[in-house]
Amino acid sequence: MHVTTADRGTLVRGRVAVCLLFLLAGMAIGTWTARIPSIKQELGLSDGQLSLGLLGIAAGAIAGMQVVGRLVDRYGSVRVMLPMAFAQSVVLILPAYMPNLAALALALFAFGAVHGTLDVAMNANAVEVERAMDRPLMSSFHAVFSIGGFVGAAVGGLLAHAAFTPAATFAVLAAAIAVLALWASRWAFAVPAAPARADADATGGAGTAGWDRGLLLLGLLGICCMIGEGAAADWSSVYLRDALGSSAGFAAAAYAAFSIMMTAGRLVGDRLAARLGPVTLVRGCGLLAASGLGAALLADHPVAAVIGFGCFGAGLSCIVPQVFSAAGRRDPARAGQALARVASLSYVGFLSGPVLIGSVAELVGLPRALVIPVVLAAFVALAAAALRPHPFTK
Numbered sequence: 001m002h003v004t005t006a007d008r009g010t011l012v013r014g015r016v017a018v019c020l021l022f023l024l025a026g027m028a029i030g031t032w033t034a035r036i037p038s039i040k041q042e043l044g045l046s047d048g049q050l051s052l053g054l055l056g057i058a059a060g061a062i063a064g065m066q067v068v069g070r071l072v073d074r075y076g077s078v079r080v081m082l083p084m085a086f087a088q089s090v091v092l093i094l095p096a097y098m099p100n101l102a103a104l105a106l107a108l109f110a111f112g113a114v115h116g117t118l119d120v121a122m123n124a125n126a127v128e129v130e131r132a133m134d135r136p137l138m139s140s141f142h143a144v145f146s147i148g149g150f151v152g153a154a155v156g157g158l159l160a161h162a163a164f165t166p167a168a169t170f171a172v173l174a175a176a177i178a179v180l181a182l183w184a185s186r187w188a189f190a191v192p193a194a195p196a197r198a199d200a201d202a203t204g205g206a207g208t209a210g211w212d213r214g215l216l217l218l219g220l221l222g223i224c225c226m227i228g229e230g231a232a233a234d235w236s237s238v239y240l241r242d243a244l245g246s247s248a249g250f251a252a253a254a255y256a257a258f259s260i261m262m263t264a265g266r267l268v269g270d271r272l273a274a275r276l277g278p279v280t281l282v283r284g285c286g287l288l289a290a291s292g293l294g295a296a297l298l299a300d301h302p303v304a305a306v307i308g309f310g311c312f313g314a315g316l317s318c319i320v321p322q323v324f325s326a327a328g329r330r331d332p333a334r335a336g337q338a339l340a341r342v343a344s345l346s347y348v349g350f351l352s353g354p355v356l357i358g359s360v361a362e363l364v365g366l367p368r369a370l371v372i373p374v375v376l377a378a379f380v381a382l383a384a385a386a387l388r389p390h391p392f393t394k
Helices: 005-043 047-075 077-097 101-133 138-161 166-187 195-202 213-243 248-276 278-299 302-316 319-329 332-364 371-382
Strands: none
Touching: 005 077, 005 101, 005 138, 005 166, 047 077, 047 101, 047 332, 077 101, 077 166, 077 332, 101 138, 101 319, 101 332, 138 166, 138 248, 138 319, 213 248, 213 302, 213 319, 213 332, 213 371, 248 278, 248 302, 248 319, 278 302, 278 319, 278 371, 302 319, 302 371, 319 332, 332 371
């Protein structure tokens, strides 16, 4: 694709629009996470009851991902992602007004459905911008999502400290999200409808976006990576506190190191992808993740564990963005369906990872259970050839 000076300006604005969408999606998740304790207290929920309510987000996200792919391929990513961006501001407010657990679960289902739909659609648009600019961009978009999560959690925490109710907190952040969505709607990059898209509609979405071996392998790599992310989120601090005997404050440093290094890795990931190529980058990332966490488990020391989880975060940082980018490039006319399938599998990995680690830990102990994400990261390194690039569509 030849890009003129005028086209270049359009693409730069389109890139900014994608960043805004990733930012607002991360802010929504971060804000909700920051106010979970208040919602729990207001409704008088036990830990078990809260976990049942939170399943609504997961169920909604997976449900949304089942339908969004075909919508993106039929109508284009922009026509799906922009309404969902505005809807994200609305569904963020709903949980604050729910009177009981059942109502909360329904509100969170709506939140998850909108978030899952937006996730696939904005990733599809990110692939379109990436292809048009003929350069890797996906890692930076995912870095912006991480930054948005931090901003949402930080602002939500500050407003909670200032005695804002959850409803007031969600209203403030929802207004900010709506402004970002409006900005994105003015600059979003829309790809002209391709003739092949009509073919995809006529066949009901059959073709290369189906479960061919290559797409299934990409989904498997996504599962492996997201199991590691879920395990780090839920078990890193527990490992330091219970298995290594560190203080609660120092134990929290493990996930902080993981998150910081993941964000840092994504900020430089595009340059690394351009220089090394996705196969070499993902292979190196898998090896870094496996060796970093593996060495920390062998060292059996709190400081080594913090360093190890930092290396694990840096290693995982670029894998999912490269997997999503590869899925979206397999067939531009059916990119939405391919991304939806891979994202759904990856999301299942994120949800099942903590449960898997916890179940195995019951049998063999947490240190040995954490060998699972080490092995999965090593598998990603071995299977990195699945990301062998196809030339960007010109």
